[in-house]
Amino acid sequence: MKSLKDFYDDTAEQWAELWYKNETMLPVLQEFLNCFLKKPIILDLCCGTGYESMRLKGLGAEVIGIDFSEKSIDIAKKKNKDICFFVEDIFNDYSYIGKVDGVVFLAGLVHISENQIYKVVENLDKVLKKDGFILISSKIGNGLMQTKRIVEGIEYERPFYGYTIQQVTNYLSNDYSLIKVIDGEPDWFNIILKKKG
Numbered sequence: 001m002k003s004l005k006d007f008y009d010d011t012a013e014q015w016a017e018l019w020y021k022n023e024t025m026l027p028v029l030q031e032f033l034n035c036f037l038k039k040p041i042i043l044d045l046c047c048g049t050g051y052e053s054m055r056l057k058g059l060g061a062e063v064i065g066i067d068f069s070e071k072s073i074d075i076a077k078k079k080n081k082d083i084c085f086f087v088e089d090i091f092n093d094y095s096y097i098g099k100v101d102g103v104v105f106l107a108g109l110v111h112i113s114e115n116q117i118y119k120v121v122e123n124l125d126k127v128l129k130k131d132g133f134i135l136i137s138s139k140i141g142n143g144l145m146q147t148k149r150i151v152e153g154i155e156y157e158r159p160f161y162g163y164t165i166q167q168v169t170n171y172l173s174n175d176y177s178l179i180k181v182i183d184g185e186p187d188w189f190n191i192i193l194k195k196k197g
């Protein structure tokens, strides 16, 4: 069976085709950027082909994008010459990017199991400044919802997890406070958390 990374490499063009023109997340991104008093540096974690990075930049932020899919990052770079993108696994240390004021983690948590969350947060914590903000958008649910996906007859590993807002805020409660829940798509939540000073 092919891996999750293969899935995003092989389908990168379709995601770009679908989402560069879909502005569903724009009001949520705007509300997130309203948290900052001056032009922030935002890390787009699991940025895919860079469509939300593009929107964040358009709304006035400096943006850095990270994703482990080379094909996705190739597209992101071609479409956004003024944004820095890195091919990186979020389970690796990426503190070489420097410090950021905010992190958006949009539909990335869906591929992270409960017992892996601490590692993602540990890495994210190294780059996010004190008093910084995180926007998390994720599927509402209770645990593993899917394990694989078949595209054009090819089977891919694609674990997909649902969480509740309560679960996510509990995982992060030592270092982060929930400050806002933003309405979004049905079955998805958008939350903003603030890193404790």
Ligand SMILES: C[S@@+](CC[C@H](N)C(=O)[O-])C[C@H]1O[C@@H](n2cnc3c(N)ncnc32)[C@H](O)[C@@H]1O
Residues within 6 Å of the ligand: 004, 005, 008, 019, 045, 046, 047, 048, 049, 052, 066, 067, 068, 069, 072, 088, 089, 090, 091, 105, 106, 107, 108, 110, 111
């Ligand atoms: C559902 S897509 C979300 C893309 C985009 N953030 C959005 O909101 O539409 C999940 C993304 O997470 C990336 N991803 C999954 N696991 C990853 C990992 N361990 N490290 C880096 N990127 C990962 C995939 O390559 C894919 O681009």
